[in-house]
């Protein structure tokens with residue numbers, strides 16, 4: 001038995017190191033075959049699943065999870081939820097729908113928070129879903145230990161030092177204390193037809209939508225600075241989404257994954273963003289309307305490459 005357990009740990013350590021996505025049940029099934037007595041067999045199965053999870057969960061960062069989703073499914077679908085809009089039972093109902101319909105992760109936050117209960121909200125989200133919960137912070141006060149990770153955003157399209165490094169100095173010790181994973185992200189506001197909340201609150205000018213070369217140079221600078229993601233942001237509820245040509249230009253120069261969000265309201269647009277090279281698509285406003293929840297599957301299918309454009 002002692003030897004068998006040692007074997008379990010060794011085998012599982014290897015799964016974690018080489019292919020963190022092998023399911024716990026497959027790992028358990030392989031190992032179950034190694035033991036003959038029924039009771040010990042079941043005990044053994046449960047133990048190995050638990051050990052597997054403890055090793056696996058510790059190893060796989062949210063960033064790595066996103067990369068593996070991109071590798072396996074082509075691109076990653078994230079839904080942004082707003083504590084001011086999603087309330088009560090709907091939090092659980094919506095997150096369940098997200099899980100059932102192939103959403104890959106949940107972003108929580110925003111530039112402007114009118115509701116005072118961000119902490120309660122994020123806890124409710126954490127309890128309602130097993131999807132990765134990532135804070136999309138509108139301010140230092142949105143650092144919270146009940147998420148899995150936080151996009152550590154620097155607004156590199158602007159020249160406001162507070163949003164390039166100032167807020168980060170205040171947030172860094174809080175993130176350390178919370179234990180959540182910071183994912184360094186070059187955040188670029190792109191002109192989208194009108195002044196957005198993000199532009200106004202951050203006091204920074206967006207990149208003109210007809211200047212893809214500025215977007216390319218800015219994204220490359222983010223990559224060379226060691227950032228892990230670039231986010232092309234048209235803004236919440238934007239009149240126009242980021243132009244496909246700009247997404248194409250940035251993704252053809254940049255080797256870090258590019259997130260695109262703001263003003264995406266249908267599956268066809270999401271599919272075209274992926275075709276242009278985006279690796280993570282974010283939708284917020286569109287799914288705040290309950291009538292649109294039925295479109296979740298079409299959206300995730302489009303992001304995962306199953307949609308004819």
Ligand code: 1GP
Nearest residue numbers: 236237261262263284285
């Ligand atoms: C906003 O990119 C996100 O920061 C999502 O935008 O709400 O317009 O989908 P929408």
